[in-house]
Amino acid sequence: MAVCRARSLTLAGIDALPVEVEVDVSAGLPGFSIVGLPDTAVQEARERVKVAISNSGYKFPTKKVIVNLAPAHLRKEGSAFDLPIALAVLAASGAVPVESLGEAGLVGELSLDGGLRGIRGALSMAEGARREGMPRLVLPESNANEAAAIGDVGVYGVRTLREAVDFLGGRTSVEPASVGENGRVxxxxxxxxxxxxxxxxxxxxxxxxxxxxxxxxxxxxxxxxxxxxxxxxxxxxxxxxxxxxxxxxxxxxxxxxxxxxxxxxxxxxxxxxxxxxxxxxxxxxxxxxxxxxxxxxxxxxxxxxxxxxxxxxxxxxxxxxxxxxxxxxxxxxxxxxxxxxxxxxxxxxxxxxxxxxxxxxxxxxxxxxxxxxxxxxxxxxxxxxxxxxxxxxxxxxxxxxxxxxxxxxxxxxxxxxxxxxTERQGMPNSTLAGRRLREVCAIGGDAEALLSRAIDRMGLSGRGHDRVLRVARTVADISGEKDIQVEHLAEALNYRRSSLLER
Amino acid sequence: MSARERAAYLFLSLLQARVGSSVISRLGDLAPDTVFTMSSRELAARIKLTDRSRQAFEDLKTTFNAEDTERRLAEKGIRAVTLTDEEYPERLREIPDSPPALFVNGELPAGTAVAIVGSRKCTVSGIEAARELGRALGERGVCVVSGLALGIDAAAHEGVLIGDGPTVGVLGCGIDVIYPKRNRDLYGRVSRSGAVISEYYLGEAPLAWRFPARNRIIAGLCETLVVVEAAERSGALITARHALDSGSDVWAVPGPIGTAECRGSNKLLAEGAGMIWDIPEFVESVAPMQEELPQRKDRESEAALPAGLPPHEAAVLSGVGFEPTEVDVISSRSGVGMRDLLPALTMLELKGYVGRNVSGAFVRRISV
Structure with a gap:
């Protein structure tokens, strides 16, 4: 029998990378193995998938089943491959039409009764799905709201393996999820x-x-x-x-x-x-x-x-x-x-x-x-x-x-x-340094005089000097002033370290 | 007669500063002006002079010129008050070894006087106690006498200046010599709100033996002496001894057990000195409250705000206390909002009217 493919995603950092799940069901001693740098949680998918398939009313093939997670060099972790593996196995054994898997991204953890559990990184998965050109993403219902925030990708939340099979086979329809309205700020x-x-x-x-x-x-x-x-x-x-x-x-x-x-x-x-x-x-x-x-x-x-x-x-x-x-x-x-x-x-x-x-x-x-x-x-x-x-x-x-x-x-x-x-320098004042700082925080006349007096009387260091300028810039921004005035500088000087802390 | 007597006391004063021991007390019943007619041999026979001292006597006798001496003082705005003058403090006449002359920069205040003495090396709480005592006494109008040294002395003077009371600083060196240098500013402020005095003439160096000698004057000027912090071998204890000898009350501020800086003062307590366990209570016992107090308060707050400040800075300054005052407290006292308050505080700090302490609270400074 031919190899069946399902598309899935895995987290690397906070971004999702595409993973292809290939399943081959061939004659031979019945067995089930997963290759492609799986970690323990992925290895354990074998037992979950087997039991979930039988408990969902399908038959797990009594043949030799090999699952390959590609690309092989990427380390795979977590339980989100349960769903694509189960669906690919069902497709390979003929229980589900192969073409129904199509280009959909599939992620989800299976429970033994065939239900679907939430996964980590649903939003990243949806973003990855969009980037990889997957038209839709099927994932556990509890993650659907979150994933829908990304837009451009049809996000479908399902509750069980059977629901996923029916939905992909076109026998039932599922409403695409939408971003949940959560409370106003x-x-x-x-x-x-x-x-x-x-x-x-x-x-x-x-x-x-x-x-x-x-x-x-x-x-x-x-x-x-x-x-x-x-x-x-x-x-x-x-x-x-x-x-x-x-x-x-x-x-x-x-x-x-x-x-x-x-x-x-x-x-x-x-x-x-x-x-x-x-x-x-x-x-x-x-x-x-x-x-x-x-x-x-x-x-x-x-x-x-x-x-x-x-x-x-x-x-x-x-x-x-x-x-x-x-x-x-x-x-x-x-x-x-x-x-x-x-x-x-x-x-x-x-x-x-x-x-x-x-x-x-x-x-x-x-x-x-x-x-x-x-x-x-x-x-x-x-x-x-x-x-x-x-x-x-x-x-x-x-x-x-x-x-x-x-x-x-x-x-x-x-x-x-x-x-x-943002308009002036494209970044917050706290990041100002060096020449940029001197440009944006230029002071003149009275303010200049005040600062040099402060340096003498308050023992301001070079770093303290930059710090005061940055903060004075912010104080001026709060007042909506274009230039740093004396009072802005004077206020900023209050936020210096007390001598108890001075090094 | 009086002019000649005055000149004689001046002469004796200069002589004592060189000889390093009391000449006048050993002259006994002799009229002071006899020194002008005495030969060094006669004098030496009476008071046992070393050869060097005899030489000093001879030198001084040939060069001494009373008018010249007084003129040079006057140029610096300093007066000499000798034993023959009425202005000479009564209590000081009573001590066994009264200085023949005092050089005075300022005005000697009348009324009750309390001496506050202690070590130069002292703890922060000692400084604070001295300052608080000084302030409380100053607010009651009591004159505080101390030695214009670092540490407790300086804190006591600072305190009484904050309380707007009179104060007298007694030097252990020439009347125009500022020692330690760091006290230059304090010297000026003390002489303006009381007096800086010394038994040593212009330019005399701060020699080690002159400080214990100075202590007898501090003790002699006051009916009450307070030792704030003194180590076991401290000059402050010498002062306390002098005070006891002249029948003054001696009080001490208790310090923590085991602290070296407080061993001497604590020992005084063990020997029966009065214990200052509460500053208002102490002040009440040395200077009972009188009717005129409310008036003083008025004068104080009137004098408190220096002229020439922009109105909003003056408003802010009125909210800053002499005790550490947090920014929020200043805001609610002065009614100035935070956004105007913060710049004003910086300006006041730069102008020297307020200082920021270790925990970010502001303290009013006595304007210079």
């Missing part, structure tokens, strides 16, 4: 709005500036001052995701098996614990998965208790902060995950947490404080543009006269400022 963030944070106007303003320029922030303050609460509200003031960004974010989450089954429209917020491993943060593992920094792609990566993170763990953040992606090299393959994040870090000013606090004495010696502060690696500190001290305020001090500004109002200002930046 405002509703998504209604639990964490800046309006709920009493006081802390300074920190809020700093986060607004950070959001507007894509700057990374370090908040320093004693326990209970509200650093985490503030950080959690950061995604809500970033401009809404564009469709392209939504797709990227969803791809990453889906590839990590953290998809929500629909297109993700809100900016992610990730707060890994400080005990996280290097590969947990950057991604990797023998079955590579995106790490926290990629899961925070286009969103906020919040590192609470910043100095508690191990130095080697934090070092891996240098590449993503620089290039916007993480490269993972393994023996088998080199993968790249996107990782363009806004980094928000928080730390206590000293080991006991109360240095500089007015109501509680700090128990740390100067040496302890210095050691604690120097735990953060220099290169990473250089990637931070804003430093904010978040004090612990009493209830009376927190009482504000007017109502706090809602996140939406801040978000609108942020979005406008971002737009100015």
């Amino acid at each position: 405002e509703e998504e963030f209604q639990d964490s709005d800046f309006a709920d944070v009493a006081g802390q106007g300074f920190a809020k303003r700093a986060l607004e500036v950070a959001a507007a320029g894509g700057h990374n922030v370090l908040m320093s303050g004693p326990p209970g001052s509200g650093k985490t609460m503030l950080a959690r509200r950061m995604p809500g003031i970033l401009p809404p995701l564009t469709t392209q960004e939504s797709i990227e974010v969803t791809k990453v989450h889906s590839a990590a098996g953290e998809g929500r089954g629909t297109l993700i429209r809100t900016r992610p917020f990730r707060a890994p614990h400080h005990t996280i491993s290097t590969s947990g943060l950057a991604g990797g593992g023998s079955n590579p998965r995106p790490g926290e920094v990629s899961l925070a792609h286009h969103g906020v990566l919040f590192l609470d208790e910043f100095p508690e993170f191990s130095r080697t763990t934090l070092e891996v953040l240098r590449q993503p902060l620089e290039d916007g992606h993480v490269t993972i090299s393994r023996v088998a393959a080199t993968l790249s995950y996107p990782a363009r994040v806004t980094l928000v870090c928080s730390m206590n000013p000293c080991p006991c947490g109360y240095a500089g606090d007015r109501r509680r004495a700090c128990r740390c010696s100067a040496g302890q404080i210095e050691r604690y502060q120097s735990r953060i690696s220099g290169p990473l500190l250089d990637r931070l543009d804003l430093f904010v001290d978040v004090p612990r305020l009493t209830r009376e001090e927190l009482r504000e006269t007017g109502a706090a500004e809602p996140s939406q109002a801040i978000r609108e200002r942020v979005a406008a400022a971002r737009e100015i930046q």
